[in-house]
Amino acid sequence: MRTNRIIRTIAFFAILSFTVCAYAQKSAQKITVSGTVTDASNDMPLIGVAILVDGTTNGTVTDLDGRYSITANRGDKLLFFYMGYKTKEVSITEKTKTLNVKLKPDKVVLEEVMINRYGSDKKVPTVAGSVKKVDSKDVQEKPVANMMDALQGKVAGLQIYTSSKEPSEASSLRLHGVGSLAANNAPLYIVDGKPATPKEVAKLRQNEIKSVSVLKDASATSIYGSRAANGAVVINSKEKNVNLPIQFIAPITVPDAEAYSQYVENSFLMAQQDPLSTFSIDVDVASYSNFRRFVNQGQLPPKDAIRIEEFINYFSYNYVEPQGKTPVALTTEVGECPWNKQHRLVRVGVKAKELAEENMPASNFVFLIDVSGSMSGATRLGLVKSSMKLLVKGLRKKDRVAIVTYANGTRIALPSTSGADKQKIHEVLDGLGAGGGTAGSDGLMRAYKVAKENFIKGGNNRIVLCTDGDFNIGPSSDQELEDLITNERQSGVFLSVLGYGMGNYKDSKMQTLAQKGNGNAAYIDNLQEANKVLVNEFGATMYTVAKDVKLQVEFNPAKVQAYRLVGYESRLLNKEDFNDDTKDAGEMGAGHTVTAFYEVIPVGVESNISPLVDDLKYQKNTTDIKSVRLTDSPELLTVKLRYKLPDASTSSKIELPLIDYGANSVSDDFKFASAVAMFGQLLKGSSYKGTATFNDVLSLAKSGYGDDTQGYRREFVRLVETTKNMK
Template identity: 35%
Template structure:
């Protein structure tokens, strides 16, 4: 009985919480009212709707979030009038149709001011007001409001129902592409080569900036799901390795926990695989900082393709469900120019957010610079002190108007990152995709880069990993391994080619490096050749350098790596270590790494099967096996490789040295 009453109550509350859906036989007008100068929500504005279709008029007053809602309007021509003490009245006309919702956001100018100020031209020196203003109150005296209590966790739901819940209409199917299609061929990637083997007597230090991006893995999966072998330049080994959860434990009293293990290499005789894993401390979801997320959405013509804007909208609907009353969301869109769709709006107004998301439509060319300029201006004017200020760019990365490459806006993005406004990029779609731009922008903006090839991936980024995605716990994180030449003759770092740092940069606090979120893990794979004649207790020293999220001087963690972590065989290593090697080897095979030529696809499949339980039964690990088999069946490079001279063991030692 209690269950039935509870379900009935939930259904009733759900119906009450749907003002974004027009009542049957009527139309709805809704929106927000902003102060054009302070760019703050205005409470107490009288909104009056008049029409020959109405008996009289309908009047409502904006609430504390500047929100108004006028339901049950018959079809016809309407005049909306907005009036508030201290502001110039405004009137607008529109035509209302039944079963349709109209989102009408306005900005009111104060009596002593001129016309509304356009956001793109707003000066950073203009005094900023609080988030909300009561009508009749000056912007300078407005005060912000904040009272937060941790909400319950989001209600669970099945991934198989995502399309129905978060989309409008049927689920988006993964299309198969004609590989000769021009759009599909115009995918822009940049290869960074493959790291060489290094003599420790020449250089015993290996230094790199951490990377928690995962875009390369899901982008490659998008290729393979379409029956296409990926571009070799699209494959970044570290993003394959870091896609998977290795179950690292994190200590509550340390900023990073270190996990190291090794075993003889299955593909390179005489070498060991070294797995180095780091896990940042975890912050409970209830303790996450409040956030202001400015979604900057590409609505240009290229986003009309399958699995682009449609999936963006579905992903954003997921995010709205995962956020809570601590959070505000703004939406900026850009095509040929940029415009504001939704000013900073509390997640408590879920209906307003979803209405704005559902109303997104494709339009224009691609001026990413205009979109980011507007987003950053909005973020700066509503800077959440002590909170998370994040611009999230959702795009296929194509830029054909304004500044069309990452270098053109590098200084601006970097400057805002230093002021606490970070940038994350989320890629969507196949065909006309610019991986280079999306990756570079996220690196400069001190955020992260992900790629959404399916709704499950959107759920992983925006729901499962929400706190880790938003809450940075360490910035400018660098890792340095110092190999003892008495124990290690040679080494090679597998991946991280575009994250390599010089030895001297490790201690240089002016050098930017990667950011790590709550509970994020960073895993690196090395190949090392032991000196058999020397029995050394410790073979390397690991140093980790990082800054607090607020900046300041770096702190350092030092850990000695003992020889006892090296296992006698692949089978004797822990399942997570084996999984990391399979992920790395898969990426190496895809990008035709010289060092992986001896390992056949059949052997890689066997290694995957030997990962061991319980990991091999996990959905993402099982999918990895399926992707390996698919890649093996699609690989048409075999004939080219078979024509090359056989690889000899001695070839591995005759490689370039790092200068």
């Protein structure tokens, strides 16, 4: 009897154990989910939708056809984020393999998001400002040379000018109150939901027109963004003009309130006279996402907004991992220069060590949030709130967060609080509203004070500044802010600058704060970018593993006639600064990669880059390489790197030589990064772009896709194709 009970008991626990194991195995089952994300209103695919497994850093984005693929566990929730649309949450079951999602546009009319998107059939919503509608009867009752002339006298404040007597010549429209007759004061033209040029509008027949709406003031910008700063003429035809090609209006100018620092492009230097090239590393990526914002709005950015190094460093590359206790490692590669086949292109790569989440030190964060009037709107303060919630989601109990806000004055909205109290942090974020002036310098001082009061020794002490950079109360010039921030960077508190908004975005101030405040800068143009910077690259953005990182490259004059550093104009250092530990340089976060390119003219290659100066009177043969005693080293160059640990005051040095064997077989990373560098030079109209074309960029970039799991390289190709059409 007793034996039977024992047998039954053993059998019971065996079955129970098997059931539990089977359930656990099933629960942890990995499922690959794929599908397409489309607009619920018109079934058009959505490009670049951010898809995130809730509670993790696992995410992806949709491709050019709106497709995606992601691996998750049964029971996980997928979050679908896209600016201007409602976020959607979908649970994964064991049967979920194909998941097609339709996102609904948000009904809120965003100030800078085109709810009435080009190509859609949505009606113009009721907005503040002036809207004048002219119907087909008004347009057809008056015989005119072209359609635009029919608007004369129908809209108050509308002036029509014709620079030619030819009937087919397009008339110029100006709306009273938007400026002079300069070309950049032309309104935006929309025909059947698509942007059109004045010449295309002039070709429309009067009897084809169903209605014309002329939008002025806020009525134009609230729907079409900054492109309609001079008003918008919206034309609906009786039969949709489906054959009208989508084109971008030119010339397009940057809103006057945006500010970018000017700089002179690096030129070639003779290796014999200037064998040393020294610069600080740069991990900022704001220039690239700001460029993407311009292109997605149908505009081209100003040349000063293009910093090629930030374009290159926006993307991650597979570099050699640091070994031992050294926080950084060097990589070099050389191949044919794609925009000048006679030249060589050298790639210098730096990789910072990765940090597992459990090894990340406790964080003392201070969110410094601009709540001034210029931050009003869903793509400014609204996007800030959503961005910070993404960051808060990954915080642990030992991490702490304080929130400081500034407008006319400053306020501690949330004293330092445990990262575990997420609901409390969310409630404070949700309660923030925008209004008033911008006392940014006072806000910075208050944030540093709070950070130092809650300083964690051996921890990660960092201010996260969210702003459009429009400081207008107190010290506000770039130099005043530099002086202010320089005094604080010795405190051990680092600074991350996140830029938001458009129209009055102050890029120059962002760069000053990030470069002088021991920090980094990013531009957040949508929630996808926020997810990239604050979730996928959390360690790189928020945890510094090496500071004051600087590079010095020594070129061998026996091999190198001349060289040119591509980009990094604002990061150049004097050669003596390399060994001077008091000179500030860039910071690298956990897992960060930094890339720099040198275009090299080998000895023996004919070139016209020698400076046009008279021969020296008191020196002879100064440019004759035979008159200089050179070593017989086969090396092309040597790369030297200096860095400090986050809490150290003295630097360490590592070196890596490079020999050029003349091979042209290069890695996918080299191909893609050089395509990005070539594209940046085309955008800037560089004097050194050589034979580069947009088609060359596209071909080279596509050959270097590599393991593009996040889709960022394919997104780059899409942006290049769009830019090519705009050019």
